[in-house]
Amino acid sequence: MRIEKNVELLPTIKTAGVILRPSSPELKKTFDEIKKLFEYSNIEILLENNSANMIGLEGLSLEELCKKVDFLISVGGDGTLLSVVRKSFKYDKPVLGINLGTLGFLTDISMEQLPKFIEDLKNNIYKIDNRMMVEGSVNLNKFVAFNDIVISRKSISSMIKIKGKIDGKSFNTYYGDGVIISTPTGSTAYNLSVGGPIVYPLTEAFIVTPVAPHSLTQRPLVMPADFEIEFKIMDNQGAVVIVDGQDIYEIEQNQSIKIKIANKKAKMLHRIQRNYFEVLNEKLRWGN
Known part of the structure; x- marks a missing residue:
C-alpha cells in the first residue's frame, strides 16, 4: 500500500x-x-x-x-x-x-x-x-467536550427558554426541551437522534440543534467554529448542562454558558x- x-x-x-x-x-x-x-x-x-x-x-x-x-x-x-x-x-x-x-x-x-x-x-x-474539541464554562466550572454539550430543562413538566448569542450579539431564543451544541464528531450522536445534520468529522463547525422546539420554525444551525457562542437561561427553574453525556452542571436563571473551539x-x-x-x-x- x-x-x-x-x-x-x-x-x-x-x-x-x-x-x-x-x-x-x-x-x-x-x-x-x-x-x-x-x-x-x-x-x-x-x-x-x-x-x-x-x-x-x-x-x-x-x-x-x-x-x-x-x-x-x-x-x-x-x-x-x-x-x-x-x-x-x-x-x-x-x-x-x-x-x-x-x-x-x-x-x-x-x-x-x-x-x-x-x-x-x-x-x-x-x-x-x-x-x-470545544471548551465551555458554566459559572466558574470549565470543561472540554468531544461530542456535545446539552442544555436541558430541569423539570419534565415544563419547557425551557434559552437566549442565544454569537460573539455577543443575539441570534435566537429557543423555547422547548433544550438545545444541543454539537461538534462534527458528535453530529452522529444525540444531535442525529433529534433530526440534526450529519457533518463530516474533520470539519470545524458548531451544530446548534433545538430539542423538541415549541415552534416548527426553529431549525438546526451549522456555523463556523471561530465564533464564541453564549446561551443565557431565561427560565426561573434554571437548567442542567450535560457534557458528553457524562458530566452534569446546574445553571440558574440569568446565568450563561459560553462555548468556543478549543485551542488544540x-x-x-x-x-x-x-x-x-x-x-x-x-x-x-x-x-x-
Missing part, C-alpha cells in the same frame, strides 16, 4: 497505555490478549490504575500513564472512548479505540482486526485524525482503510 506524504505519524511506537471500560471485570481476558498481541510486536503495555484495580492488577494514574506512553488504547465502546479522550486531552496523546460495543462510530478496531492493525502500525500504515484538537488513531462514509453506510444501514 502506498503511504501518502506529509501525513502525521507517531514519533515513536514503543509504549501504549490501556484504559478499560469501567465496571467490566470480565475484560481481564481481553486485556491479557491485547497485552500479548502488542508485546509480541515489542510494544510495551501499561495499564491505567482504575482499570488495573478492576481486574486485580497494578497500574498507573492517568497522568503518569500519559507521560510514559506514545499513545492510548480505549477498550470498550464509544462512551469509554469519549471519557478517555476528554480526560487525556491536555496530554495530547492519540487514542486508539477498540470496539467491544455495538454501534461504534468512534471505535473502529475490533479484536479480530487488531493483529493486522498492529502490523500496519509498526509499518506506519495508519492515520491520525485531528478532531475538533483531539487525536484519533485509525486504520488507513477506514472510510467515514462506509461507516455511515454500515451503521445507519443506508440503502437497506
